[in-house]
Amino acid sequence: MKKILQGTGQVALLYAISFLLDRLLSLLHLAIPNSMLGIAILLLLLHTKIIREEWFEIGANWLLTELLLFFIPSAVGIIDYQNVFIAMGIQVIGTIFLSTTLVMIFAGLSAQLIAKFKVRNHSC
Amino acid sequence: MLALACLILTVIIYFSAKWYYQNNPKAYLSPLLTAPLLIIAFLTLTHISYQAYYSGAKWLSNTLQPATIAFAFPLYKYRSTLKQHAGEIIVGVLFGSIIAIISSDWIAKSFSLNPQLVSSLIPHSITTPIAMDIAKNIGGIPAIAAVFVIITGLAGALIGPLIIKLLKIETEVARGILFGTSAHGAGTAKAFEFSSVTGTISSLAMIITAIISACIIPTLIIWLGL
The missing domain is CATH 1.10.150 (DNA polymerase; domain 1)
Structure with missing residues (x-):
């Protein structure tokens, strides 16, 4: 029970941070994505030990474990664009699958190459 | 009600x-x-x-916004792992992001999709809140871009394990980068099924992909006339 209350409070706190950042960014007319600034600020606060991990641990874990849940309402939004998918669905899905495959190949292989290079240099 | x-x-x-x-x-x-x-x-x-x-x-x-902010905690917790692999992450993400932008533009155009759909497809590898912002800025439709981002997440979870097997991507770091760069949060959820290190690297790759893409998309569009 205590854990549920703590977690809820922590999620509410993260909501409040995100809301305040939204306000701040629109007030200053900055085009930085809210979540990027939020991550940067939290990292800075954690690094300088102004806030501690334990204060957010349960709530942050909840949000990250159920990340897919937060994508679902936008995914349902596809029903408003049925005509796009009826007319162009194969081309759109084809583009996404081909492009995603290419990204995976390039990102995965280049990262693997550097990881192996680092291991070899270490053993010399 | x-x-x-x-x-x-x-x-x-x-x-x-x-x-x-x-x-x-x-x-x-x-x-x-x-x-x-x-x-x-x-x-x-x-x-x-x-x-x-x-x-x-x-x-x-x-809630996607506070959830994205919450990624600061795994990033902080695994900071030493991340520092150790900074090279792989930066190169993999940079390479992957550029390929994502150029290939989606090129493939979409060769399928003769209209300019609005092409612009909505360009940020498909980026996490939803940021992809919607970018789509709006380059003349796409944010709501459609959100759907494309989700289809990408599904594609990534489906293709990722196959590519890992086919190309023998054995290191946890490279696997994480592969998922996070290509398929954002949905890919990261899949990466956590491999191991917690893979998932954490993936979440970092996802965030850096968003930052890098937000910076390079407008420039690439001008340079390459996308």
């Missing part, structure tokens, strides 16, 4: 779909596919409009 019911319904369907997926872990049973399909079937049967549904369900979409 209807709004609240739609919100609760979404949560119940999601947890049921998740439970079912955990007992039958097949990529095509991902809750990201099954839950929206069930909800769409429900809305069609009951003649509830998407606007009415979204007036309640938007609270879940709004």
